[in-house]
Structures are given as C-alpha cells and as structure tokens.
Amino acid sequence: MLANKIHTRFLSAERAARMIMCQGLATSLERMANYLVEDYRRWPEFDKTPRIAAHSVDGVIELMPIADHRLYAFKYVNGHPKNHRLGLSTVMAFGVLADVESGAPTLISELTLTTALRTAAMSAVAARVLARPNCQRMALIGNGAQSEFQAMAFNRLLGIDEFHLFDTDPDATEKLQRNLTRMGLKTCRFDNTHEAVCGCDIVTTATADKTNATILLPDMIEAGMHINAIGGDCPGKTELHRDVLEMGKVFVEYEPQTRIEGELQQMPSEFPVVELWQLLTGQAGGRGGADEVTIFDSVGFALEDYSALRFMRDLAIELGVEEEIALIPDLSDPKNLFGLIAGGVRPVRGKLFTLSDEMGDLSHAA
Ligand SMILES: NC(=O)c1ccc[n+]([C@@H]2O[C@H](COP(=O)([O-])OP(=O)(O)OC[C@H]3O[C@@H](n4cnc5c(N)ncnc54)[C@H](O)[C@@H]3O)[C@@H](O)[C@H]2O)c1
Numbered sequence: 001m002l003a004n005k006i007h008t009r010f011l012s013a014e015r016a017a018r019m020i021m022c023q024g025l026a027t028s029l030e031r032m033a034n035y036l037v038e039d040y041r042r043w044p045e046f047d048k049t050p051r052i053a054a055h056s057v058d059g060v061i062e063l064m065p066i067a068d069h070r071l072y073a074f075k076y077v078n079g080h081p082k083n084h085r086l087g088l089s090t091v092m093a094f095g096v097l098a099d100v101e102s103g104a105p106t107l108i109s110e111l112t113l114t115t116a117l118r119t120a121a122m123s124a125v126a127a128r129v130l131a132r133p134n135c136q137r138m139a140l141i142g143n144g145a146q147s148e149f150q151a152m153a154f155n156r157l158l159g160i161d162e163f164h165l166f167d168t169d170p171d172a173t174e175k176l177q178r179n180l181t182r183m184g185l186k187t188c189r190f191d192n193t194h195e196a197v198c199g200c201d202i203v204t205t206a207t208a209d210k211t212n213a214t215i216l217l218p219d220m221i222e223a224g225m226h227i228n229a230i231g232g233d234c235p236g237k238t239e240l241h242r243d244v245l246e247m248g249k250v251f252v253e254y255e256p257q258t259r260i261e262g263e264l265q266q267m268p269s270e271f272p273v274v275e276l277w278q279l280l281t282g283q284a285g286g287r288g289g290a291d292e293v294t295i296f297d298s299v300g301f302a303l304e305d306y307s308a309l310r311f312m313r314d315l316a317i318e319l320g321v322e323e324e325i326a327l328i329p330d331l332s333d334p335k336n337l338f339g340l341i342a343g344g345v346r347p348v349r350g351k352l353f354t355l356s357d358e359m360g361d362l363s364h365a366a
Pocket residue numbers: 079081084090091115116119141142143144145146147166167168169172206207208209213215229230231232233298299300301
C-alpha cells in the first residue's frame with residue numbers, strides 16, 4: 001500500500017505528557033508563553049469569532065475555531081463542574097491544526113493537559129505586564145486540575161515563590177500542597193478565601209461551579225492587587241462580585257467573547273475593558289500606578305489553543321515523535337472516493353452493507 005499523502009501527526013494524552021516531562025514543565029511553560037506572545041502580537045492577522053457553545057443543565061461543550069493565512073485550529077472542550085462525581089475531569093479537550101492552503105489536518109492532539117499549560121502560561125503573560133513589579137505572594141483559590149500549572153507558571157515567569165491555598169474541598173488543597181512542596185515551592189493553607197488572599201500581590205481564582213459565585217468580595221481586595229480570574233468562563237458561571245470589577249482596570253482576551261462568558265457578563269455593554277493584544281503591542285497602557293487594582297477576566301480564547309497546538313507540534317518534531325494516523329483517505333484518483341469501497345456493495349440479510357471480498361472484514365451491522 002502507498003504511504004498516505006496526508007501526514008496527520010497524532011499526540012495522545014500519554015504522548016503529550018511524556019513530551020512535557022522530557023522538555024521539563026517550567027521550560028514548557030516558558031516556551032508556551034513565548035508562542036502566546038508571538039501570536040497575540042499578530043492579532044489583526046487572525047480571523048476571530050467567539051466560541052460556539054452547546055449548553056446543558058450541568059455543563060457546556062464548546063468549539064473554538066481560529067485561522068490566519070497559514071494555519072487553521074480548533075479545540076473541542078467541555079466544562080462540567082459535577083464531573084468529579086463521575087470520576088471525570090471538569091475540563092477535557094482535544095484539537096486540530098490544519099493547513100489553510102489545502103485544508104489538510106496536520107495535527108490531532110490531546111488538549112486537556114495542554115489547556116492547563118496554555119491557560120497558566122496566558123495567566124502569567126498577562127500578570128507579567130499587569131501586576132506590580134517584584135510580586136512575591138499569590139493566593140490560589142480553587143485547587144483543582146489547573147492549580148499546579150498556575151503556580152508553576154507564576155513561579156517561572158514572575159518569580160512568585162509563596163502560595164496561599166484555599167479550596168472548599170480540603171483534599172484538593174492537600175493534593176496541591178503536596179505537589180507544590182515536591183516542586184520546592186512554599187505553601188500555606190487557609191480556612192477561607194478571606195484569610196488566603198490577605199497580603200497577597202496576586203490572587204488567582206480557579207474554581208468550578210456552574211453558578212454566579214462571589215469568590216472575591218470587595219472587602220477582600222487590597223490596593224495594587226492583580227486578580228487573575230480564570231474560573232468564570234460561561235454564561236451564569238462567574239467568580240467575582242460585580243463591585244470588584246468597578247474597583248480596578250479590566251483586561252480581556254477577546255472582548256466579544258468575554259462579554260458573553262466572563263465576569264463582564266455582569267456589567268453593562270459600555271463597561272470599559274482593554275484587550276490584551278493592545279497591551280502586548282504597546283497600543284494600550286496597563287497598570288496606572290502601584291495602588292491600582294488590575295483584573296484579568298480570563299475565559300480562554302481560541303488563539304491560545306492555536307499557539308498551544310503550534311508549540312506541541314514543534315516540540316513533537318524536535319523530540320522526533322513520529323506517530324501518525326490515517327485520518328484522511330489516501331486516493332490515487334481523488335475523484336474516485338467510491339474506489340475506497342469498490343468491488344461491490346450489496347445488501348445482505350441482517351447487514352446494511354458488505355464490502356467486496358477483497359476489502360474483507362469491514363462490514364457494518366445494521
Ligand atoms: N480561563 C481559561 O482559559 C480556563 C481554562 C481552563 C479551565 N478554566 C476554568 O477554571 C476552573 C477550574 O478548572 P479545573 O480544571 O481546575 O477544575 P476542577 O474541577 O479540577 O477544580 C476546581 C476546584 O474549585 C473548587 N471550588 C469550587 N467552588 C469553590 C469555592 N466556592 N471556593 C473555593 N474552591 C471552590 C473545587 O472544590 C475544585 O477543587 C473551571 O471553572 C474551568 O472551567 C478556565
């Protein structure tokens with residue numbers, strides 16, 4: 001048989017994890033951050049749209065497409081805060097990178113682990129330009145799947161080395177404390193959010209609950225704090241009391257999407273925000289002074305997954321990961337798709353189709 005003309009590289013969850021271990025988590029986060037900044041600086045080149053969401057009682061499933069003139073990317077991702085009861089992750093994802101010129105898919109990859117890395121790298125990229133200089137202490141509210149990656153990214157990109165932890169689930173905090181201690185980071189556990197955020201330069205909220213929660217209240221916010229709010233990312237799912245948004249300057253990834261899904265959904269349509277790309281290209285200013293509160297209302301935008309897929313593709317090439325799947329048929333005559341099943345298609349009792357004898361065992365039950 002001829003080799004397939006379309007080479008679709010495949011990265012399973014296990015393969016992606018091995019690649020990150022091989023590269024090192026801190027280096028991977030730093031490189032991911034560089035890819036993000038590079039792509040965010042090319043913002044006008046991208047064809048952008050808010051993600052397409054299918055809502056249900058307990059969660060949401062979303063498709064996140066984006067393209068420039070060379071590459072098209074999409075991510076499939078869900079958000080089901082009750083999934084832990086079923087032994088499943090709240091957030092699960094996979095994605096595709098395709099060649100715009102031909103439409104050929106060149107990479108299909110897991111994106112559950114990769115999303116945690118890209119979200120953490122994006123949070124740190126935003127904080128690097130928004131938080132006060134020389135930050136040392138960050139509160140992590142919500143100690144689930146994203147939390148270690150957030151801590152590692154802030155440690156690597158901003159030098160944060162002390163983490164205040166709180167989660168309503170003590171086992172989650174126990175797990176986070178164990179993992180961060182193993183990484184050599186200083187941690188301190190607290191009994192509630194109020195105590196955890198006290199005296200922190202940065203507060204990251206990464207909670208999962210399909211409700212308009214008020215994880216951060218106005219009386220918890222201190223002058224000069226940077227708030228990295230990543231858990232409010234869906235209509236009816238927010239983390240900040242609306243008055244917190246009035247206390248500082250709000251920065252977003254892609255305004256049309258954040259108005260629907262972010263903390264911003266609580267605010268009138270004229271509430272002012274700055275898009276991050278403007279900051280990263282020097283077209284807008286960031287923090288006004290040491291006492292100003294800055295808020296990154298993060299929901300996760302398709303461009304971040306484009307960058308993440310690009311990074312994972314390049315890392316796979318560097319590490320010599322060769323695995324491919326034959327996703328697209330290999331046709332000697334592209335107009336003869338039928339030739340794939342040629343040799344006879346005949347209805348038989350109890351079966352809808354049976355293929356030719358030469359094609360053998362590819363029959364479909366009715
Ligand atoms: N902005 C982005 O780009 C982005 C990317 C990935 C995930 N997310 C969101 O981040 C959130 C966290 O994701 P995850 O994968 O870590 O989920 P997870 O379910 O693994 O962890 C969430 C944690 O929040 C805790 N929690 C819930 N309510 C709380 C409260 N009131 N106070 C303190 N802790 C509370 C839970 O006990 C749980 O341990 C989710 O809402 C997810 O949708 C956003």
